Amino acid sequence: MSKLRANLTITLDGFTAGPNQREEAPFGDGVDKLHDWMFAAMQDREDGKTGIDVDFLRRSEENLGATIMGRNMFGPVRGPWQNEDWKGWWGENPPYHHPVFVLTHHLRPDLPMDGGTTFHFTDAPIEEVLKRAFEVADGKDVQIGGGAATVQQYLRAGLIDELHLVIAPLVVGDGERLLDNIGTGIQGYEVTEVVSSPAVTHAILTKR
Amino acid sequence: MSKLRANLTITLDGFTAGPNQREEAPFGDGVDKLHDWMFAAMQDREDGKTGIDVDFLRRSEENLGATIMGRNMFGPVRGPWQNEDWKGWWGENPPYHHPVFVLTHHLRPDLPMDGGTTFHFTDAPIEEVLKRAFEVADGKDVQIGGGAATVQQYLRAGLIDELHLVIAPLVVGDGERLLDNIGTGIQGYEVTEVVSSPAVTHAILTKR
Numbered sequence: 001m002s003k004l005r006a007n008l009t010i011t012l013d014g015f016t017a018g019p020n021q022r023e024e025a026p027f028g029d030g031v032d033k034l035h036d037w038m039f040a041a042m043q044d045r046e047d048g049k050t051g052i053d054v055d056f057l058r059r060s061e062e063n064l065g066a067t068i069m070g071r072n073m074f075g076p077v078r079g080p081w082q083n084e085d086w087k088g089w090w091g092e093n094p095p096y097h098h099p100v101f102v103l104t105h106h107l108r109p110d111l112p113m114d115g116g117t118t119f120h121f122t123d124a125p126i127e128e129v130l131k132r133a134f135e136v137a138d139g140k141d142v143q144i145g146g147g148a149a150t151v152q153q154y155l156r157a158g159l160i161d162e163l164h165l166v167i168a169p170l171v172v173g174d175g176e177r178l179l180d181n182i183g184t185g186i187q188g189y190e191v192t193e194v195v196s197s198p199a200v201t202h203a204i205l206t207k208r
Numbered sequence: 209m210s211k212l213r214a215n216l217t218i219t220l221d222g223f224t225a226g227p228n229q230r231e232e233a234p235f236g237d238g239v240d241k242l243h244d245w246m247f248a249a250m251q252d253r254e255d256g257k258t259g260i261d262v263d264f265l266r267r268s269e270e271n272l273g274a275t276i277m278g279r280n281m282f283g284p285v286r287g288p289w290q291n292e293d294w295k296g297w298w299g300e301n302p303p304y305h306h307p308v309f310v311l312t313h314h315l316r317p318d319l320p321m322d323g324g325t326t327f328h329f330t331d332a333p334i335e336e337v338l339k340r341a342f343e344v345a346d347g348k349d350v351q352i353g354g355g356a357a358t359v360q361q362y363l364r365a366g367l368i369d370e371l372h373l374v375i376a377p378l379v380v381g382d383g384e385r386l387l388d389n390i391g392t393g394i395q396g397y398e399v400t401e402v403v404s405s406p407a408v409t410h411a412i413l414t415k416r
Contacts, residue, residue: 012373012375012399012411012413013222013387013394014221014222014387030395165220167220167375167409169399169402169411170398170399171387171394171395171397171398171399171413172394172395173387173390173391173392173393173394173395174392174395179221179222179379179381182381183381184381184382185381186221186379186380186381187238187379187380187381187382189379190378190379191220191377191378191379194377194404194409195404196402196403196404196409201375201402201404201409203220203377205220205379
C-alpha cells in the first residue's frame with residue numbers, strides 16, 4: 001500500500017533550520033553543514049561508491065510519485081506573490097520529476113518545469129491535498145518535502161507513515177525544531193531502525 | 209585541568225524524562241526503555257565483556273570527584289521536606305562515592321551515606337556550588353548528575369565543559385526536554401564525537 005513518507009535532516013538538538021532563513025540562506029544561520037552528508041552521498045553515488053548514506057539516500061528517493069511541501073520550502077517570498085518570477089530553489093529541472101503540491105494561501109497557476117516536475121499551488125485542507133497526491137502518485141508513495149511546519153501538520157494529524165530522520169552532528173540552539181508543536185502526534189510512532197554512518201545517524205520512525 | 213561534565217540519556221526527540229514523573233516512575237511515563245543501554249552495559253562490564261556502550265559508560269564514570277544535582281533528581285518530594293526519611297533513590301550505598309551537592313531552596317543537614325557518598329544540600333548560586341564542588345573534587349572532574357533543569361542552568365551559564373548525550377531509539381513527545389530553555393547557551397558547543405552502538409548513539413558536545 002502507498003505510504004506517506006518524509007525525510008529530513010536535523011541537528012543533534014532537533015532543528016531542521018537555524019534562525020534567519022532568507023533567500024541567501026534558505027536554511028538560516030548556523031547550519032551550513034547540515035546537509036553535507038547528503039552532498040557527499042550524492043557524490044559517492046555518482047562515483048559508483050556504496051555506503052550507509054548512499055543506501056539511505058537512495059531509499060529516501062525511491063518509489064515516490066508525488067511531493068507535498070510548504071510554501072516556505074518552495075521559496076523565500078512571504079505573503080502575496082509580487083509576481084510569478086520565483087520558480088523554486090531548484091532551477092529549471094527540479095529533482096522531483098513528479099507533481100509537487102505547494103501548500104499556500106496565495107494561489108498561483110500550475111507551474112510546469114523541465115523533467116516532469118509540476119508545481120501545483122493549493123489551499124485545500126492537508127487531508128484533501130494528500131488524497132490528491134496519492135491519486136497522482138498512482139500506486140507509488142508520497143513524500144512531505146518539508147519544511148518543519150508542514151511535517152508537523154501531517155504528524156499532528158497522524159498521517160505520516162514513515163519518518164526518516166537524519167541526525168547531523170551539530171547543534172544550533174535556535175530556529176525551526178522539527179518535533180515541536182505536534183501535540184501527542186509523535187506517540188503514535190516507534191523507532192524501528194537506527195543506523196549510523198561516520199557522518200550521521202539515520203533513524204526511521206514508523207507509525208504503529 | 210578539571211572539567212565540568214554531564215552525561216544524560218535522551219530520547220530521539222530530546223527528552224530526558226517523560227510526563228508525570230513521580231516516586232513510582234522517576235523518569236515519568238513512556239520512557240521505560242530509556243536507560244536499557246546502561247543496564248545492559250553495566251551487566252556486560254560485570255561479565256567482563258567490552259563494547260562501545262561499556263566504554264562510554266566507563267568514560268562517564270571515571271575521574272569524578274564530586275556531583276551536583278537538582279533536588280528533583282535527589283527525590284520525588286516537592287516543596288518543604290516533611291521529614292528526613294528520604295535519602296535518595298539509590299539505597300544505603302549510592303553509586304557516587306564522593307560528595308554530592310543537591311541544589312534546593314529547602315535545606316537539610318548533610319547526609320552521609322555508605323561508600324563515601326555525602327549529600328550536601330545547598331541554596332548557593334550555581335557558580336558558587338561549582339566552585340565548592342571543584343574544591344572537594346581535588347583535581348578530579350565534577351559532573352552534573354541531572355536532571356534536565358539543572359543541566360540547563362549550567363549550560364545557560366556556559367559552565368559545562370563536556371556534555372555526553374546518549375540518544376536512545378524512542379520518542380516520547382512530552383516531558384522534560386534537555387536542550388530547551390538554554391538561550392544561546394548551546395551555541396558555545398560543538399559536536400566533537402559521535403559513535404553509535406547497536407543500542408544507542410553517543411554524542412560528545414565540547415565547549416569551544
